[in-house]
Amino acid sequence: MQHNNWQCPKCQNKEFETDHFAATGGGFTKFLNIQNKKFATVSCVQCKYTEIYKAETSALGNILDILGN
DSSP: OOOOTOOOOOOOOOBEEEEEEEOOOSHHHTTTTOHHHHEEEOOOOOOOOOOEEOOOHHHHHHHHHHHHH
């Protein structure tokens, strides 16, 4: 994927890939393995430098995570 506004801060390449992942928080959510923290990533296809951005979470998504465990 290519975007006119994004440029890798390490190698100045303009091609990137996006992805997302979920992680547990602390305390009670960590104990129950509830992945209530959502993140989006942008990775340079040339040097693999990756930026991580905090994403929005939804109450419904959190409930589905509980049911899926």
